[in-house]
Amino acid sequence: MHPNALLDLATELLRQLLKFDAPADSVVSAFFRQRRELGPRERHTLAETAYNVLRQRLLFQHFAQSGSGSLERRLAILGWQGSESFLRSALGPHEQQWLTQVQAVDRSALPEKLRHNLPDWLAAPLKQSLGDEEFWPLVDSLARSAPLDLRVNLLKTKRDAAAEELARAGIDAKPTPYSPWGLRIDGKPALNKLEMFTRGDVEVQDEGSQLLAVLTGAKRGEMVVDFCAGAGGKTLALGAAMRNTGRLYAFDVSGHRLDNLKPRLARSGLSNVYPAQIVHERDERIKRLAGKIDRVLVDAPCSGLGTLRRNPDLKWRQSPQAVEELRAKQQAVLAGAARLLKPGGRLVYATCSLLEGENERIAESFAETHPEFTAVPAAAVLEQGKIDGQALTSGDFLRLWPHRHATDGFFAAIWERK
Numbered sequence: 111m112h113p114n115a116l117l118d119l120a121t122e123l124l125r126q127l128l129k130f131d132a133p134a135d136s137v138v139s140a141f142f143r144q145r146r147e148l149g150p151r152e153r154h155t156l157a158e159t160a161y162n163v164l165r166q167r168l169l170f171q172h173f174a175q176s177g178s179g180s181l182e183r184r185l186a187i188l189g190w191q192g193s194e195s196f197l198r199s200a201l202g203p204h205e206q207q208w209l210t211q212v213q214a215v216d217r218s219a220l221p222e223k224l225r226h227n228l229p230d231w232l233a234a235p236l237k238q239s240l241g242d243e244e245f246w247p248l249v250d251s252l253a254r255s256a257p258l259d260l261r262v263n264l265l266k267t268k269r270d271a272a273a274e275e276l277a278r279a280g281i282d283a284k285p286t287p288y289s290p291w292g293l294r295i296d297g298k299p300a301l302n303k304l305e306m307f308t309r310g311d312v313e314v315q316d317e318g319s320q321l322l323a324v325l326t327g328a329k330r331g332e333m334v335v336d337f338c339a340g341a342g343g344k345t346l347a348l349g350a351a352m353r354n355t356g357r358l359y360a361f362d363v364s365g366h367r368l369d370n371l372k373p374r375l376a377r378s379g380l381s382n383v384y385p386a387q388i389v390h391e392r393d394e395r396i397k398r399l400a401g402k403i404d405r406v407l408v409d410a411p412c413s414g415l416g417t418l419r420r421n422p423d424l425k426w427r428q429s430p431q432a433v434e435e436l437r438a439k440q441q442a443v444l445a446g447a448a449r450l451l452k453p454g455g456r457l458v459y460a461t462c463s464l465l466e467g468e469n470e471r472i473a474e475s476f477a478e479t480h481p482e483f484t485a486v487p488a489a490a491v492l493e494q495g496k497i498d499g500q501a502l503t504s505g506d507f508l509r510l511w512p513h514r515h516a517t518d519g520f521f522a523a524i525w526e527r528k
């Protein structure tokens with residue numbers, strides 16, 4: 111494609127994304143669906159450029175105050191992720207000069223806000239949690255894209271065998287450092303055409319997500335509920351850990367999300383999963399199962415800020431008000447789900463948020479109002495599975511950070527019903 115045409119497309123894509131009226135990944139997918147003529151390299155350049163702008167929006171908006179042309183074109187030039195000579199061949203002489211000037215700016219001398227590219231309401235609590243020194247490594251990790259992790263379906267194959275099959279397809283996969291089921295891949299090869307993927311031997315799943323299933327500890331023959339199952343990433347991991355026995359209920363209020371579980375379930379070979387749409391956390395179905403369940407995972411609706419490497423738009427689409435609303439929901443969902451457990455049963459509350467407000471504070475308030483539950487240290491549970499619990503926890507809780515663990519940000523708290 112001609113450089114001018116590709117730069118125009120990047121400009122148009124940014125125009126759509128910067129409205130922030132839908133998640134970036136769905137905007138990008140819809141944009142590509144309408145332009146089937148685009149090849150893989152062009153798609154890669156467009157998507158990476160757009161995500162780079164979302165990641166460094168404050169810095170690029172600052173630079174874009176100078177220059178000419180539409181704001182989105184200036185941002186596309188600043189965030190360009192293809193070859194520089196290709197980009198430059200699309201630029202007029204003024205744009206060339208402007209880009210050279212901007213590239214020469216010493217970024218380390220810029221104000222903090224232009225270096226961390228976070229809204230104030232988010233930067234402040236993160237600094238508070240991590241301290242000034244560790245805040246910057248987090249910022250660096252959020253500026254990069256995430257690796258691609260796979261969970262090997264042990265019902266169908268072994269981790270070594272899956273890695274060998276990937277190697278035969280020219281894909282280098284290494285065991286993940288903590289999850290016993292994980293493989294990590296560099297880059298983003300198209301996996302969904304591989305036979306091992308359509309056969310259900312592997313699923314794409316961040317190592318952190320896999321560890322939530324490890325913490326739930328579902329066993330053969332048990333009654334287990336995945337309370338916020340969504341498209342079932344964790345359901346599939348739980349079902350495999352149960353060796354396709356017992357009963358695993360996959361609840362969610364969103365029928366649409368549960369629909370996305372169905373093809374994954376078909377690939378997985380699992381027959382112990384019962385997906386069901388519930389109306390809310392006080393649904394009749396929950397009442398009927400109260401006191402009967404061995405393990406409940408509450409993968410709560412949250413701000414998703416732990417996934418900023420993959421979803422950098424969230425820092426611009428979330429707000430303190432939205433987080434407050436989520437906190438109320440999280441408390442209600444956790445309290446509703448807790449009623450399911452039988453004595454001795456295990457409850458896991460998890461989020462993919464980095465914020466203490468959605469994590470430690472929710473766990474603490476649950477503990478205060480639910481004396482019938484005893485806290486279980488996450489490190490102890492991980493160590494039973496021969497995983498380095500100390501490295502992954504803070505106090506009683508699992509606390510995963512992109513810069514420390516190369517996973518998305520995750521939190522989990524565990525209790526046992528007395």
Ligand SMILES: C[S@@+](CC[C@H](N)C(=O)[O-])C[C@H]1O[C@@H](n2cnc3c(N)ncnc32)[C@H](O)[C@@H]1O
Pocket residue numbers: 319337338339340341342343344345361362363364367388390391409410411412443
């Ligand atoms: C973090 S997502 C779950 C992701 C999923 N567990 C996975 O691994 O792919 C949170 C889910 O909670 C669901 N949800 C929101 N309110 C709920 C409620 N009151 N009861 C059950 N699920 C709820 C949302 O529809 C969403 O799918």
